[in-house]
Amino acid sequence: MKIYTKTGDKGETSLVGGKRVKKYDTLLEAYGTIDELNAHIGLVIADEPEPFLTDIQRMLFVVGGMLATETQNWSKYWPDTDLESLLQNVEQEIDRMSAELEPFKGFILPQGSMLIAHIHVCRTVCRRAERLVVKIAEKDETYSALLKLVNRLSDYFFILAQYCHKKKNIFVTYWK
Numbered sequence: 001m002k003i004y005t006k007t008g009d010k011g012e013t014s015l016v017g018g019k020r021v022k023k024y025d026t027l028l029e030a031y032g033t034i035d036e037l038n039a040h041i042g043l044v045i046a047d048e049p050e051p052f053l054t055d056i057q058r059m060l061f062v063v064g065g066m067l068a069t070e071t072q073n074w075s076k077y078w079p080d081t082d083l084e085s086l087l088q089n090v091e092q093e094i095d096r097m098s099a100e101l102e103p104f105k106g107f108i109l110p111q112g113s114m115l116i117a118h119i120h121v122c123r124t125v126c127r128r129a130e131r132l133v134v135k136i137a138e139k140d141e142t143y144s145a146l147l148k149l150v151n152r153l154s155d156y157f158f159i160l161a162q163y164c165h166k167k168k169n170i171f172v173t174y175w176k
Contacts, residue, residue: 016069016077030132031067034060037125047115052093059086063146071142083145090152097163107175116161123157
């Protein structure tokens with residue numbers, strides 16, 4: 001099987017279900033950014049093979065897939081997806097790490113180690129994905145559950161960076 005189909009050579013692609021859209025469509029920007037985030041998480045896993053990060057990667061494949069599918073087809077292609085449970089899992093992990101951290105003292109510069117810098121890249125890419133999902137959700141409330149999940153994931157990466165500072169005993173540099 002060939003990897004190239006040539007069906008996108010004129011700047012369009014198909015959503016799951018067959019609808020053709022321009023490659024600059026906000027849905028494509030959103031799921032492309034989710035894919036970018038997933039790749040950056042792979043860099044974090046290379047340094048810190050945390051199983052929950054692999055769970056997030058799997059979660060992001062679902063999020064990207066849902067963004068690539070018209071909402072009326074979600075039940076067909078994503079019938080067993082429980083976004084609320086995914087959201088709760090992320091919140092539980094945030095709470096677990098937060099319980100071990102000092103209270104928030106101020107803005108932290110995204111530095112300290114290669115691992116921590118990669119986590120901050122994940123956080124900022126996730127925030128970009130969130131902004132794109134906001135645009136989509138403003139036009140269609142069906143996407144609001146995806147928006148909550150992506151928002152919480154950016155919080156997760158913020159806390160994960162702080163947690164790694166503590167866990168690896170790496171100095172935190174605060175913005176002044």
